[in-house]
Amino acid sequence: MSREADSRLAQIGPAVLGASSFACADVLSKVVLIDGADVLTMSVVRAVLGVAFLFAWLKLVPPRGAFTARATWVSLGLGVLFAGNVFLLFKAFEVVEVPIAILTYFVYPLLTGLVAAASARRHPAGSPWSYSASP
Secondary structure, X not given: OOHHHHHHHHXXXXXXXXXXXXXXXXXXXXXXXXXXXXXXXXXXXXXXXXXXXXXXXXXHOOOOOOOOHHHHHHHHHHHHHHHXXXXXXXXXXXXXXXXXXXXXXXXXXXXXXXXXXXOOOEOOOOOOOOOEOOO
């Protein structure tokens, strides 16, 4: 591979890997839960596979530089938050029927967007990623 191709892979690789693993987790979790698997077992298997893929990725792509102490703690906190989110998502799949849980999971962002629009929250000019309470 050329240096430009390596750089391009390093830029889009994590996004493609993350999106495909997220999609596979949602689809395969339905199959696994319908067959009667436990939520904790499914979460552990997913975590082990995720760590294996992450380890392989870190070995293939050279590091960009060291994190600061604050960035390390923020990254660890986000990882714990994500792990809790995934566990609670799978727990919801266990409590309600899987198709309803998945539908709710994917409709939730739409509902929050509609509530934000109905409550007259608008983003400031030039900053579409942050919202203010003022109309």
